[in-house]
Amino acid sequence: MxxxxxxxxxxxxxxxWSPQHLYRKLIADDVERQWFLDTICTQDWNTEQDAGRSLAEATRTLITQYPEHKALIQAYYERWPEMLRxxxxxxxxxxxxxxxxxxxxxxxxxxxxxxxxxxxxxxxxxxxxxxxxxxxxxxxxxxxxxxxxxxxxxxxxxxxxxxxxxxxxxxxxxxxxxxxxxxxxxxxxxxxxxxxxxxxxxxxxxx
CATH class of the missing domain: 3.40.50.1000 (HAD superfamily/HAD-like)
Structure with missing residues (x-):
């Protein structure tokens, strides 16, 4: 061969690369942070952007679903470089x-x-x-x-x-x-x- x-x-x-690198700064409680990443800004959601969906559309869609978490959702791509440690x-x-x-x-x-x-x-x-x-x-x-x-x-x-x-x-x-x-x-x-x-x-x- x-x-x-x-x-x-x-x-x-x-x-x-990990969202944890950013969200440790934004959500102090481990359980709360894991819930957010497992339930809202999930890996499956991120994968949709890897597959070609725009960041703006992805963010807008998620904020519509979870308006109470708007600031945390916006941070995902606004502060994305902090995930790439x-x-x-x-x-x-x-x-x-x-x-x-x-x-x-x-x-x-x-x-x-x-x-x-x-x-x-x-x-x-x-x-x-x-x-x-x-x-x-x-x-x-x-x-x-x-x-x-x-x-x-x-x-x-x-x-x-x-x-x-x-x-x-x-x-x-x-x-x-x-x-x-x-x-x-x-x-x-x-x-x-x-x-x-x-x-x-x-x-x-x-x-």
Whole structure:
């Protein structure tokens, strides 16, 4: 087996992103804060923006449903950069090591088209990628097979004869890896940087 390209997910692999980072500042009580994030500004709601819904529409819709929480809802995207706390250094170290051995690198992320420019502007390691597929830009989202096909098409712009089996995808969500494997890709469920590095080497990637 030969791996000719590595595709990275971002959140949980290269980025420490969590609404908790912001809402710890806004809701002191742990139980109350968790209720708010489980009931109002939920992950499913955020995913709709990752799939292409505008931030303005998402915020307006939620405020209509929960007007008593208007200020907290507005804060979600007004202060969104505070949720993106930092890069994950061990994951980025793998990225940099692969870059050093000239492995072609690509990104495939569920991310709002409106917030991703902040990451591009503030995290130089994103320049290591030859191409990044952002779900909100395509209005497709993992684990929809269509977004994997879009990613593979981008890889083939750089490596025209590459086969799906020569691509390995790294993601911290098991279902996203299962979807990639079902399409013939190699997949690594990212649990820790150490385990991901070990699995890459098992697949024959020398770095």
């Amino acid at each position: 030969t791996i000719r390209a590595v595709v990275f997910d971002f959140g949980g692999v290269l980025f420490d 930092a890069e994950l250094p061990e994951g980025v170290a793998i990225l940099e090591a692969l870059h050093q051995v000239e492995m072609p690198l690509f990104g495939l992320t569920n991310w709002s088209a409106e917030t991703f420019p902040y990451a591009r502007a503030n995290y130089p390691f994103l320049q290591r990628f030859r191409n990044i597929v952002v779900s909100g830009e395509l209005k497709l989202i993992k684990p929809d097979p269509a977004i994997y096909h879009a990613s593979l098409s981008q890889v083939r712009e750089h490596l025209p004869d590459i086969q799906a089996s020569e691509v390995v995808f790294i993601d911290d969500v098991a279902g996203n890896i299962e979807a990639a494997i079902a399409l013939g890709w190699q997949g690594i469920h990212h649990v820790s940087a150490e385990r991901t590095a070990t699995r890459l080497r098992e697949l024959g990637v020398a770095f």
